[in-house]
Amino acid sequence: MIIKRIVLDNIRSYEHEEIELKPGSTLLSGDIGSGKTSILLAIEFGLFGLQPGQRGSALLKNGKDEGSVSIEFDIDGKNVLIERKLKRGKNISQDSSSITIDGEKEEISVSELKQRVLEILNYPQEFSKKQNLLYKFTVYTPQEEMKAIILEDSEVRINTLRHVFGIDKYKTIIENAGVLRLKLREEKRLLEGVTSNLDEDKKEISKKEEELEKLKKSTKEFESNLNLSLKKRKEKEKEKEEISIKIEEKNEIKQELGKSRMLALSKMENASNNEKRLKEVKNEIENFNLINVNEKKIGDIEKNIFENKQEREKIGELSIKINSEIEMLKTKIEEHNKLHNTMSDLKVCPTCQQDVDAVYRANILNKTYNEISHSKNRIEELTIQRNENIKKFKEIDAKIFSSEKELTDLKILKMKYEGIIEKEKLLQELERENLSLKKDLILLNKHINNLNDSLFKISKFDLLFNEKEKELKEAMKQEKIAEIKLMEVRKVIEVYSKTILEFKEKVKKIEEIKKNLDYITQLENWLSKKFVPVVTFLEKNVMASLKKEFSKLFSEWFQTLVSDNFVVRLTDDFTPIIEQQDYELDYSYLSGGERTAIALAYRLALNQVINSLMSKIKTRELVILDEPTDGFSDQQLDKMRGVLEQLKVKQLIIVSHEQKIESFVENVIKFKKDYGISRKE
Template sequence: MILKKIILNNIRSYETQEINFSKGSTLLSGDIGAGKTSILLGIEFALFGLQPGQRGSSLLKNGKEEGGVLIEFEVDDQNIIVERTLKRGKTISQTYCAITINNEKKEFSVTELKSKILEILNYPKEFSKKQNILYKFTVYTPQEEMKQIILQDSETRINTLRHVFGIDKYKRILENISTINSKIREEKRLKQAITENLEQDKFNIIAKENELESKQYNLVSVEKELFLKQEKRKKIQEEQEEIAKKIQEKNKLEQEIEKTKIIMLNKRDSVSENERLIQRIKEQIDELSQLSFDESQIIELEEKINAIKKEKEKLDLVILEITSQINSIYSKIEDCEKLEKKISHLDICPTCLQNVEAVYRANVLNKLHNDVSEGIKKREILEQEKAKISKEIIRNNEEFNFNQKKLEELKILRLKLQDIDEKQKRIQEIQISQISLKNDLNLLEKHMELLNNSIFELKKFDDIFKLKQDELRQALNSEREVDIKVAELKKEIDMFSMQINELKEKLKKIEEIQKDLEYLAKLEDWLSKSFMPVISFIEKNVMIKLKSEFSKLFSEWFCMLVSDNFDVQLDDNFTPIIEHQDYEIDYAYLSGGERTAVALAYRLALNQVINSLLSKIKTKGLMILDEPTDGFSDQQLDKMRDVLLQLNVEQLIIVSHEQKIEGFVENVVRFKKENSISKIDKDF
C-alpha cells in the first residue's frame, strides 16, 4: 500500500487542504500544534471510519456543519480513492461513503466500506468488527499508545498481543472449551436425571409384557367361551326358527279357517236368499194366475187410438189454417193503418207530383177505415172458431192419453202373463243352485273340521316358542356378557400394547440419551485431558517462539538507539526487562529519551513480527511514526538515521518537530498554523 494524497475538508484545524505523498521517506514537519497529527487521524478515518468510542466532534471542525476526507492510495497496481463525510445534526455522524477503484466508483454503507477496505488490505476477517488494532501496530501508532502498552498490566498486554498476533484464538478455544465443558456437565446432569430410572423402566416393560401375556392367554380362553356361547345361541335360533315356521303354518291355517268361515257364511246367505227368492217368485206366479186377459181389448184400443190420432191431425190442420188467416188479417190491418196515417198528412202525390185533393184524401181514408173494420170483424170470428177447435183438440188429447195408458197397462199384463213360464224356469235354476250350495257347505264343514284338528296339533308350538324365546334371550345375554369380556380384554391388551410400545419408545430414547451421556462423558474427558493440554501446549510454543523473535528484535532495535551498555529482553508476559551492569532497572526510572527508545524499539520489533506472521497483508510496505524521537538526545537523534535505513519499507511517513530529522528523509512537508487554521507552509 502506497499513500498518494489526502484532502481534508473541515477536519480539526484544517479548512481545505490537499497533501501529496511520495514513495520513500517523508517528514511531516512543523511546530507543536501545527496540525501534523490531524493528517494521521484523517488517514485513519478515511480508511476505517469512526472507531468505537470515538466521537465525530474529535474530527469535525468546530462551527462547521459538514466535513470530510478523501484519500488516494495504491494497492497491487490498483488506484483507489476513498471518500468519507461527517455531518452535524443532533450528533455528528458519518453520512456519505464511497470508493473508486480504477475510476469505477461505488457508494457503500459505513460497515460495508470498512469490510471492503479490509478486503483490499487483505486483513484477516476477524478484524472486521474490532478496532483497527492491526493497523495501529503495523502502520500507525501514536507514541503515547505504544508507551501505554508497555505500562499496562501483564494480562491486558498479553491479551492485546494475542489479538494482534492473531493467536487469541487459542485463548478463545480454551475459553470456549471451558464453556463447552460447563454446558456438557449441565447437559450430563439433565441426561443423568432422565436416565437414572433406566433399569426401573426396563423392569416395568418386562412386568407389562408378562401381564400382557396373561391377558392374551385369558383372551384365548374367553374367546373360546364366546364361541361356545355363540354356537349355543345359533342352535337355539335355528330351533326357534323351526318353531316359528310351525307357528306360521298354524297362522296360515287360522287364516284359512277365517276365509272358509266367510265362504260358508256367504254360501249360507246365498241359500237363504235363494229360498226367499223362490218364495217371492211363487207368490208372483200365484198373483198372475188370478189375472184375466183378452187380446181383443188391445186390438180395440189400438183402433180407437188410431181414430183419435187421425181426428187430432185434422183438427191441427184446421187450427193451422185459421191461424194463418188470422195472421194475414193482422198484416192487412197493420198495412191499412200505416197507409191511413201516411195519407192523412200527404199533400202531394209522390208518383205524379200533383196536389192531393181533400175529397180524394177523405174517400181514400174512408175506404181504408172500412177495410180495417171489416178485417177486425173477420179476425174476431176466426178467433172464436180457433178457440172452439182448440177445446176440441184438448178433449181429443185427453181421450188419446187415457186410451194410450190403458193400452200400456194391458200390454204389461200380457208380458207378466207371458213371464210365468220364465219364472217357473228360474225357480228350477235356483233349486239346482241350492243343491250345489248345500253340497259345498258340507264339504266346507269337513274342511273346517280338518283345519281345526291341524290347528289343535300346532297350538302347542306357541308355548314352545315362548320357552325358546326366553331361552334365546338368556343365551344372548350370556353371549353379550362374554362378548363384553372379550372386548374389555382386547381393549386392555391394546392399551397394554400401546403402553409397552410407549415405554419401549421411551426406553429407546432414554438409551439414546444414555449413549449421548456416555459420549458426553468421553467428550468432556477428551476435551479436558487431551484437547485443552494440546491447545495450551500449542499456544505456549507459539508464544515462546513469538516472544523469542520479538525479544531478539526488540533488543536489536534498542541497542541501535541507546549507546550505553543496556541489556534488554522480554519476559514471558512480553514485559520489557531492562538491565544495566547486571542490575534490573524499572521502566519508570529511565530517562525520557530511554523510555522513548524502549517504546520505539518495542514498536519496530512488534511491526516486524506482525508483518512476518501476517506476510500477505498489504500495509507491510507502509509505516507511520508519530514523534518517534520525543526526549531523544542529539546522540540518539543521530542514531535514528541508521534506524530509518534499517526499516526497509516502501513508504515511511514521520511526524516530528525535530529539524535534525529533515536530513534523514527524502521529502519534507512543513505545516504552520495561522489564525487557528493549519496549512502547508509554501514558503519552506
Template sequence: MILKKIKLNNIRSYEDVEIELTGGSTLLWGDIGAGKTSILLAIEFALFGLQPGQRGGMLLKNGKEEGGVKIDFEIDEKYIEIERTLKRGKSISQDYSSITIDGEKKEISVSELKTQVLELLNYPKEFSKKQNLLYRFTVYTPQEEMKQIILQDSNTRLNTLRHVFGVDKYKKIIENITIIATKIRERKRLKEGMIANLESDKQVLQGKKENLKLKNIRLSQIEGELLLKTDSREKLEKEKKEIELQMQEKNKLQQEIEKTKILISTKEQLIFDNKKSTEQLKNQIQESSSIIFDESQILDLDKQLNSINLNKSTFAEKNLEINSEIHALNLKNQENENTKNKVTRLDMCPTCLQDVDSVYKSNVANQLDTDISQNSNRVKELTLEKQDINKKLLFFEQEVTEVQKKISELNLAKVKLEGIKEKQIRVEGLEKQTTSLLGDIQILASQMDSLKDSIFDLSKYDNLFQTKQIELREARQQERMTEISVAELKKEIHMFSLQIEEFKKRIEKTEEIKQKLIYLTNLETWISKKFTPIIAHIEKNVMIKLKLEFSELFAQWFSMLVSDNFNVHLSDDFSPIIEQQDYEIDYAYLSGGERTAIALAYRLSLNQVINSLLSKIKTKDLVILDEPTDGFSDQQLDKMRDILQQLNLAQLIIVSHEQKIEGFVENVIKLQKENGLSRKE
C-alpha cells in the same frame, strides 16, 4: 499504500492547509506545538473516522462550525481520495463522508466508508468493530502511547497483543469451548434426568407384555365359550323356527276354518235368498196369470194419441201466428207514436225548408191516432182469440197424459204376461241352486271337522314355543354377556397394546437420549481433556514463538540505539526486561533517551512481527514515527540513520523537532505556528 496528499480544513490549529507527500522518507519538522501531530491525527481520522472514545472536539478547530480532512493515496495502482467532515451541533459529530476510486466518487455512510477502507487495506474483518489497533501498532503510534503499552499491567498488555497478533482467537476458542462445555453439562444433566426412569420403564414394559399375554390367553378361552354359546343359540333359533312353522301351519288351518265358516254362511245366505226369491217369483206368476190383455187396445190408443197431437200442433201454430201479429201491431203503434211526436215538434220541413203550419201537423196527428186506435183494437181481438187457443192446448195436453198412462198400463200388463215363463225358468234354476248349495254346505262342514282335528293335533306346539322362547332369550343373554366380555377384554388388550407401543417409543426415545448422553459425555471428555489442552498448547507455542521473534527483534533494535552494555529481552507477558551486568534494571530508572529507545525498539519489533504475521496488509511498507527521538543523545540521534536505512520502507514519515534528523531523510516539510495558526513554510 503510499500517501500522496492531505488537506486540512479547520482541524486543530490548521485553517486551510494542503500538504503533498511522496514515497521514501519524509520529515515533518517544526517546533513543539507547531502542528506536526495534528497532521498524523488528521491522516488517521481521514482513513478511519472518529474512534470509540475519541471526541470530535479533539480535531475540530475551536470556534468553527465545520471542518474536514481530505486525503489522497495509492494502493495497488489505484488512486483513492477520501473525504470526511465534522460538524458542530449539540456535540461535534461526523457529518459527510465520501470515497473516490480512480475518479469514481461515492457518497456513503461513515460506517460503510470504514468497512471499505479496511477492505482496501486488506485488514482482517475482526478489526472492523474495534479501535484501530492494527494501524496504531503497524503504521502510526501516537507519542507516549507505545510507552503506555510497556507500562500497562501484564494482562491488559497480553490481551492487546493477542488481539493484534490474531492470537486472541485461541483464547476466544477456549472461552467458547468453556461455554460449550457448560452447555454440554447442562444438556447432560437434562438428559440424565430424562433417562432416570429408563430401567423402571423397561420393567413396566415387561410387566405389561406378560399381562398382555395372559389377557390374550383369556381372550382365546372366552372366544371359545362364545363360539359354544353361539352354536347353542343358533340351535335353539332353528328349533324355534321349526315350531314357528308348525304354529304358522296351525294359523293357516284356523284361517281355513274361518274361510270355511264364511263360505257356509255365504251359502246359507244364498239358500235363504233363493227361497225368498222363489216365493216372490211364484207370487208374481200367480198374480200375472189373472191379467187379461188385448193388443188392439194399444193400437187404438196410439191412433187416438196421434189425433190429439195433430190437433195440438195445429192450435200451437195458430197461437204462434197470433203472437207474431200482436208483436207487429205493437211495433207499428210505437212507430206511429214516435212519428206523431216528431211532427208535433217540427217547425220547418227539412226537405223543402218551408214552415209547417199547425193545421198540417194536426191532420197528420189525427191520421196517426186513427191508425193507433185501429191497431189497438185488433190487438185486443187477437188477445181474446189467443186465450181461447191456450185453453184448448191445455185440454189437449191433459188428454195426451191420460192416453199415455193407459198405454203404459197396457204395456206393463203385456210385460208381466210375457215374464211368466221367464220367472218359471228362474224358479227352477233357484231350486236347483239351493239343492247344490245344501250339498256344498255338507261337504264344507265335513272339511271343517277335519281342520279342527288337525288344529287340535298342532296345539301342543303352543306351550313348546313358549318354552323355546324362554330358552332362546336366556341363550341370547348368555351370548351377549360373553360378547361383552370379549369386547371388554379386546378393549383392554388394545389399550395394553397402545400402552406397550407408547412405552416402546418412550424407551426408544430414551435410548436415543441415552446414546446422545454418551456422545455428550464423550464430547465433554474430549473437549476438556484433549481439545482445550491442545488449543492452550497451540496458543502457548504460538505466543512463545512470537515472543522469541519479538524478543530477538527487540534486542536487535535496542542494541542499535543504545551502546552501553545492556542486555534486553521480553518476559512471557511481553514486558521488557532490561539487564546490565546481570542486574535487572526497572524501566522507571532508565534515562529519558533509554526509555525512548526501549519504546522505539518495542515499536519497530512489534511492527515487524505483525507485518510478518499479516503479510498481505497494504500498510506494511508505511510507517509513521511520532517524536521517536525524544530525549535521545547526539550519539543516539546519529544511530537513527542506521535505523532508518535498516527499515527499508516504501514510505516513512517522521515527526520530530530535531534538526539533525533532516540529514537522515529524503524530504523535509517544515511547519510553523504563528498567532495560533499552523502553516507550511
C-alpha cells in the same frame, strides 16, 4: 499497498484538500495543530469508516452538514478508490459509500464496504464488527496510544497483544472449553437423573412380562368357554328354526283360513243379493204382464200435440203483427203531435217567408187531431186483441206440456215392456249363479273345517317356540358374557403388551442416554485432563516464543535509539523492563525522549512480529509514524536516520514538526493553518 492520493472535504480543520502521496518515505511537516494528524485520521476513516466508539463529530468540520474522504491506492496491481461520506442529522453518521476498482464503481452499504476492504487487505473478517487493532499495531498507532499500552494494566495489555497476535483464540478456546465443561456437567446431571431408574424399569418390564404370560394362559380358558357358548347358541338357533317352520305353517294356515272365511262370506252375501234380485225381477215381469200399452192413444196424443203447436204458432205470428202495428201507430201519433205543436205557433212559412193563412192552419190542425184520435182508438182495439191472444197462447202451451208428459210416460212403459225378454234372461242367469254359489259354499265350509282341524293340531308349537326363544336368548347372553370376558382379557393383554413395549422403548432410549452420559463423562474428563492442558501448554509456548522474539527486537530497536548504558527486556506479561548498571528503572523516571524511544522501539518491534506472523496481509509494506521523535535529543534525532533506513518498507509516512527529519526522507509535504483552515503550502 501504496497510498496514492487522499481528498478531504469538510474534515476537521480542512475545507477541501487533495494530497498526493508517493512510494518511499514522505514527511507530513508543519507546526503543532496545522492538521497533520487529521490526514492520518482521514486515511483510517477512508479505509475502515468510523471505528467502534469513534464519533462522527471528531471528523466532520464544525458547522458543516456534510463531509467526505476519498482515498486512492494501488494493491496487487489494481487501482482502488474508496469514497466515504459523513452527514449531520440528529447525530453525525456515515452516509453513502462506494468503491471503484480499475474504473468499475460500485455503490454499497457501509458494512459491505468494510468487509470488502478487509478482503482486499487480506485482514481477518473478525475485524468487521470491532476495532481494527491489526491496522493500528502494524500501520498506524498514535504515539500516545502506544505509551498507554506500555503503562496499561498487565492483564489488559497481554489480552490486547493476544488479540493482535491472533493467539487470543487459545484463551477463547480455553474459556469455551470451560463453558462447554459447565454445560457438559449440567447435561450430565440431567442425564444422571434420567438414567437413575434404569434398573427399576428393567425389573418392572420382567414383572409385567410374567403377568402377561399368565394372562395369555388364561385366555385359553375364556376362549374354550366362548366356543361352548357359541356351540350352544347355534344348537338353540337350530331348534328354534325348526319350530319356526311349524309356526310359519300355522301362520300360513291362519292366512288361508282367513281368506277362505272372507271368500265364504263374500259368496254368502252374493247369494243373498241374488235372491233379492230374483224376487225383484220376478215382480217386474209380473207387473209388465199386467200393463196394456195402447198404440192408438200414442198416435192420437202425438196428433193433438202437433195441431196445438200449429195453433200456438199462428197465435204467435198474430201477436207479432199486432205489436208491430201498435208500435207504428205510436210513431204516427208522435209525428202528428209534433206537427200539431209546430202549426199552432207558426205565423210565417219558413220556406217562402209568407204569412200562413189561418184557415189553412186550422185545416191542418183539425186533420192532425183526427189522425191522432183515430190512431189511439185503433191502439186500444189492438191491445185488447193482443191480451186475448196471450191468454190463448198460454192455454195451448199448457195443453202441449200435458200431452207431451202423457206421451213420455206411455213411451217409457212401452220401452219397459219391450225389456221383459231381457228380464227373463237375467232371471235364468241369477238362478244358475245362485246354484253355483251354494255348491261353492259347501266346499268352502268343508275346507274351513279342515283348516281349523290342522290349526288346532299345530297350536302346541306356540308354547314350545316361546320356550326355545327364551333358551336362545339365555344362550346368546352367555355367549356375549364369554365374549366380553375374552375381550376384556385381550384388552388387558393389549394394554400390558403396549405398556411393556413402551417400557422397552423407554429403557432403550435411557440406555442410549446412558451411552451418551458415558460419552459426556469421557468428554468432560478429556477436556479437563487432556485438551485444556494441551491448549494451555501451546499458548504458553507460542507466547514464550513471541515474547522472546518481541523482546529481542524491542532491545535491538531501543539500543539503536538510546546509548548503551541501558538494557531493556520484556517480562512474561510483555511489560518493558529498563535496567541501568544492574538497577531496574521505573518508566515514569525516564526522560521524555527515553519514554518516546521505549514507545517507538515497542511499536517497531510489535510491527515486525505481527508482519512475520501474518505475512499475507497487504499492509505489511506500509508504516505510518505519528510524532515518533517527541522529546528526542539531537543525538537521538541523528540515530533516527538509521532507524528509518532499517525499516525497509515500500511506503513510510511520518508526521513530525522536527525540521531535521526533512533530511531523512525522500518527500516532504508541508501544512499550515490560517484562520482555523488547514491547507498544503
